Amino acid sequence: MLKVGLTGGIGSGKSEVSRRLAARGAVVIDADRIAREVVEPGTEGLERIVALFGPEILREDGSLDRGKLGSIVFADSEKLASLNAIVHPLVAARVAELQSQADEDAIVVYDVPLLVENNLAPMYDVVIVVDAADETRVGRLVRLRGMTEADVRTRLAAQASREERLRAADIVVPNEGPLEELEGRVDALWADLAARAKA
Known part of the structure; x- marks a missing residue:
């Protein structure tokens, strides 16, 4: 079993990467969804x-x-x-x-928003960070979720910085552009994870 920690700040596109990995055969354990279940x-x-x-x-x-x-x-x-x-x-x-x-023999992907904040990296064989610039993330959240810019910035400030997240990464998935670009990156990521799982 390959244990993969997947993280990224709010608005980075982490959930999109998670969905695409699940479509390729990963067992995804979504901490946010579980956090909703338990309350x-x-x-x-x-x-x-x-x-x-x-x-x-x-x-x-x-x-x-x-x-x-x-x-x-x-x-x-x-x-x-x-x-x-x-x-x-x-x-x-x-x-x-x-x-x-x-x-x-599963590739288990743990979708964990606060992986870095809670120092959870040692629990995983591989840590993936979905990365986008803060301004990109702010723009997405205002546009797609209808959040105010002030609310987004408050949440960004409560999370680990982009630099802290990148330091924890074994693999970085850049996600600045459109979703079509992400598809190819997830293909490459899946191939990488499959190779690690067999090693």
């Missing part, structure tokens, strides 16, 4: 978050208002650390469960 209504995770931040972080239907919670924690590092202390162990347990279900 769904009725979970222990959501109960603990409400106990810490109050019921005002819930939507009318009882689900977590991630935008409201994000605006609280991304502006306060202590509150972010408290949230992470609840969510990360729950995510880690679910990741271990999914990993145990993968075939022995």
Whole structure:
């Protein structure tokens, strides 16, 4: 089993690379999706978050208002650390469960936004960083997700810097241009990973 850590800052295109690797046969374990699962209504995770931040972080239907919670924690590092202390162990347990279900010869890609911030690189055989300049990422998020530039910059500031991420990389996938360019890069990346898995 080849364990691949895949990361990239918000707006870098990491999720797009992740989807394309899955289409080529990778077993993708998406930390963000798992993080949403462990705080769904009725979970222990959501109960603990409400106990810490109050019921005002819930939507009318009882689900977590991630935008409201994000605006609280991304502006306060202590509150972010408290949230992470609840969510990360729950995510880690679910990741271990999914990993145990993968075939022995699988290429398992762990899509982990905060890989660098949480010093997780040593857990993987290979670390891939999807990279784009900060200005490119800001433009994408404003255009594609409708975020304000100020909100994007606050989130960028809460994440590792581009330089820190690149230092952790074994493989860098540049993603400044259109999606068509990304396809060829993912083909080359998949060939590289397949060779490493056989080595």
